[in-house]
Amino acid sequence: MATAAAHRAAGTLMHGAADAIGEAEAHQRAFDAAVAADERIEPRDWMPDAYRATLIRQIAQHAHSEIIGMQPEANWITRAPSLRRKAILLAKVQDEAGHGLYLYSAAETLGTSREELLDKLHSGRQKYSSIFNYPTLTWADVGAIGWLVDGAAITNQVPLCRCSYGPYARAMVRICKEESFHQRQGYELLLTLSRGTPEQHAMAQDAVDRWWWPSLMMFGPPDDASQHSAQSMAWKIKRHSNDELRQRFVDICVPQAESLGLTLPDPDLKWNEERGHYDFGAIDWDEFREVLKGNGPCNEQRLSRRRQAHEEGAWVREAAAAHAAKHSNHATGTEGEQA
Amino acid sequence: MTDTDWPLWEVFVRSRRGLSHTHAGSLHAPDAELALRNARDLYTRRGEGVSIWVVPSAAITASSPDEKDPFFAPSADKPYRHPTFYEIPEGVKHL
Amino acid sequence: MTATVATTAALALGDDALVLSHRLGEWVGHAPVLEEEVALANIALDLLGQARFLLSMVGDEDELAYLREERAFTNLQLVEQPNGDFAHTIARQLYFSTYQHLLYAQLAAAGGVFAPLAGKAVHEVAYHRDHAEQWTLRLGDGTDVSHERMRRACTALWRFTGELFQPVAGLDVDWAGLETAWLESVGDVLRRATLTLPEGPRSGAWSAGAGRQGLHTEPFGRMLAEMQHLHRSHPGASW
Numbered sequence: 001m002a003t004a005a006a007h008r009a010a011g012t013l014m015h016g017a018a019d020a021i022g023e024a025e026a027h028q029r030a031f032d033a034a035v036a037a038d039e040r041i042e043p044r045d046w047m048p049d050a051y052r053a054t055l056i057r058q059i060a061q062h063a064h065s066e067i068i069g070m071q072p073e074a075n076w077i078t079r080a081p082s083l084r085r086k087a088i089l090l091a092k093v094q095d096e097a098g099h100g101l102y103l104y105s106a107a108e109t110l111g112t113s114r115e116e117l118l119d120k121l122h123s124g125r126q127k128y129s130s131i132f133n134y135p136t137l138t139w140a141d142v143g144a145i146g147w148l149v150d151g152a153a154i155t156n157q158v159p160l161c162r163c164s165y166g167p168y169a170r171a172m173v174r175i176c177k178e179e180s181f182h183q184r185q186g187y188e189l190l191l192t193l194s195r196g197t198p199e200q201h202a203m204a205q206d207a208v209d210r211w212w213w214p215s216l217m218m219f220g221p222p223d224d225a226s227q228h229s230a231q232s233m234a235w236k237i238k239r240h241s242n243d244e245l246r247q248r249f250v251d252i253c254v255p256q257a258e259s260l261g262l263t264l265p266d267p268d269l270k271w272n273e274e275r276g277h278y279d280f281g282a283i284d285w286d287e288f289r290e291v292l293k294g295n296g297p298c299n300e301q302r303l304s305r306r307r308q309a310h311e312e313g314a315w316v317r318e319a320a321a322a323h324a325a326k327h328s329n330h331a332t333g334t335e336g337e338q339a
Numbered sequence: 340m341t342d343t344d345w346p347l348w349e350v351f352v353r354s355r356r357g358l359s360h361t362h363a364g365s366l367h368a369p370d371a372e373l374a375l376r377n378a379r380d381l382y383t384r385r386g387e388g389v390s391i392w393v394v395p396s397a398a399i400t401a402s403s404p405d406e407k408d409p410f411f412a413p414s415a416d417k418p419y420r421h422p423t424f425y426e427i428p429e430g431v432k433h434l
Numbered sequence: 435m436t437a438t439v440a441t442t443a444a445l446a447l448g449d450d451a452l453v454l455s456h457r458l459g460e461w462v463g464h465a466p467v468l469e470e471e472v473a474l475a476n477i478a479l480d481l482l483g484q485a486r487f488l489l490s491m492v493g494d495e496d497e498l499a500y501l502r503e504e505r506a507f508t509n510l511q512l513v514e515q516p517n518g519d520f521a522h523t524i525a526r527q528l529y530f531s532t533y534q535h536l537l538y539a540q541l542a543a544a545g546g547v548f549a550p551l552a553g554k555a556v557h558e559v560a561y562h563r564d565h566a567e568q569w570t571l572r573l574g575d576g577t578d579v580s581h582e583r584m585r586r587a588c589t590a591l592w593r594f595t596g597e598l599f600q601p602v603a604g605l606d607v608d609w610a611g612l613e614t615a616w617l618e619s620v621g622d623v624l625r626r627a628t629l630t631l632p633e634g635p636r637s638g639a640w641s642a643g644a645g646r647q648g649l650h651t652e653p654f655g656r657m658l659a660e661m662q663h664l665h666r667s668h669p670g671a672s673w
Contacts, residue, residue, distance in 0.1 A: 094475035313466025319576025
């Protein structure tokens with residue numbers, strides 16, 4: 001709601017005990033105490049610049065992922081093989097646009113604007129999740145995205161509902177609640193294919209084979225190579241390490257794959273009695289880094305399509321702004337009742 | 340604001356009759372009418388509301404967190420405003 | 435009303451909703467602004483729901499959607515027109531949702547087999563109509579560029595609007611009254627948007643007919659090819 005600048009201006013209004021020990025130090029102490037006590041930080045509270053920057057980067061990347069992530073699935077809306085599946089897919093991709101909007105709004109409470117964030121996405125200065133740089137080659141990919149990609153996303157996102165920054169945590173609560181159907185529809189889709197004709201079963205297996213490893217990469221680099229993890233954990237932006245969440249995801253997926261009647265493409269996957277977890281094979285981090293660098297199968301396509309949509313929509317946004325300026329009733333609030 | 344950068348609006352949704360409007364989030368729109376419609380599409384996709392308010396974010400005046408003590412501390416030491424402050428003999432009903 | 439007549443009408447209305455829903459679904463991922471992604475998808479979902487209900491009155495919804503040939507579809511040519519730019523999509527929405535709203539209001543009031551659906555859908559469609567009107571006003575009375583684009587779009591689609599008022603057997607509707615109300619409403623919105631009702635013919639010169647007779651425009655075949663190919667590639671499969 002308030003910009004960072006407004007907060008700083010307001011912050012100079014009141015003085016009290018803060019003068020004695022130095023305002024900056026008092027602020028830092030209040031912030032540390034709030035985080036330690038598991039209280040939420042709210043937009044107008046003082047926060048360290050690095051905390052603000054980290055949040056903007058993370059929330060923006062999350063928002064961009066929702067928006068770019070619409071593309072691989074939208075690729076199949078016009079070819080969905082039944083009207084029921086078509087309705088489900090439309091509703092799901094629509095949710096993703098909605099989730100992008102919630103997240104851009106959360107980022108804006110930190111003093112940035114959607115325009116600025118989109119500009120950074122379009123110019124490649126901010127990233128989105130690399131998983132969306134893989135193509136959806138068959139209908140089964142829609143199922144694999146729901147089961148594995150959304151499954152990995154949910155594993156990542158559920159702890160974010162307790163993130164120390166209030167607006168982000170609240171957006172995540174809403175998103176997690178709405179996304180609960182996303183993973184289930186993917187699983188159901190794959191199950192139907194797996195139990196369908198031999199061609200459908202093969203299609204499902206092929207999709208799982210292609211999406212399994214990229215899904216594991218979604219949790220980010222291993223803990224010892226993750227550059228932002230430690231500080232984010234201390235700030236309670238992040239609650240669990242990359243490797244912890246990845247292991248949790250693998251443990252969940254193995255029995256689910258069995259129920260699907262599909263296999264996971266990892267010969268090293270086996271239950272480790274001692275650890276109480278599944279062991280799994282080595283992840284190809286070279287591929288991860290290459291895709292991150294822009295050399296994935298769809299990086300260029302995804303970004304140019306997004307840029308194109310934005311550019312082609314410019315005249316529409318300009319028209320609406322011009323219309324609003326001509327009819328200046330836009331300064332007042334409005335109320336609407338629904339049936 | 341550039342030509343294409345629509346202003347930000349705060350959205351308040353009444354989830355059902357008898358409850359007050361609560362803050363649901365924010366969105367961008369060029370004017371109040373579209374803000375209302377965008378809010379309907381974005382925040383009530385699953386039947387979450389029966390009434391919506393939209394307010395330009397710029398029109399909201401908020402208390403500053405630094406004023407928290409002068410604003411809110413004085414109200415914390417007036418326990419006689421709360422019903423639990425008063426002792427009532429056991430057995431007295433409807434009070 | 436005989437079963438055959440009701441079937442003809444259900445197919446005509448169902449195909450309108452199915453085809454327009456499909457076209458709107460093509461916007462997903464590249465609408466002019468994110469808020470509009472959500473709005474267009476909402477409309478597409480409403481229409482798809484209507485289509486499923488109507489087709490199910492006739493038979494298996496998927497068989498009807500995926501296994502009929504182009505000539506068996508009886509939707510209006512208006513709804514199959516490609517999206518074009520956002521102005522074309524809004525003009526198509528304005529023409530169709532005004533028509534559908536007036537039509538469904540009559541069907542809801544008339545009783546009969548379509549009244550339950552029309553009674554529910556008329557609320558959805560009222561919102562589609564409002565969405566189209568709001569955007570027509572903003573594009574028409576926005577910038578010079580948007581005004582010109584909107585004018586061109588309204589003109590380009592004008593020749594598909596005559597077919598809207600061709601009576602459909604099985605629908606108890608005052609078609610002449612519907613046309614008068616439609617012209618008045620669309621004319622009023624366009625005037626407020628600093629545009630005028632386009633001139634020129636409102637139907638093609640082909641005496642064989644148009645969409646309601648199963649005669650479509652060329653882009654429709656390609657639309658169906660895309661929509662049906664996966665379903666048709668796996669005969670008998672469940673999805």
